[in-house]
Amino acid sequence: MSTYRLIDRLRIPTYDNEAYVTLARVSIDQTRCNGCGLCVQICPGSALVLEGAGKERRAVMDKVNPQCMSCNDCAAICKRSAIKVAVPYDYGYRFKNIDRGVLTAPRTFTISKGDR
16 A cells, blocks of 8 residues: 655645646547537537537537546547547546557447337
8 A cells, every 4th residue: 555645645636627637638520510419418528519500500629618538428429420539538647547548439329220
């Protein structure tokens, strides 16, 4: 069992501490995005928003408070493959994520006619 000094115990990062935490970023191909809004609805961190109106409506990362946790839900639900996680969520300092390997696209789900 390891022991920490008092200063180390005070440095335990929280999700909003920018000194230690790197929030995830997704890249959205605006030419493929049709603005359906499925990614915005499924995002657990509310990191995506729709901008524009009508046929110009597109999904973008929230500029004010993007709380992306690189769960890949948005990429899995996007039927046009317009979304990819560009930067994974990462705690810094002495805390690290379990090695998840190379980021890959999630498997997508389809509904067969018998399941409707």
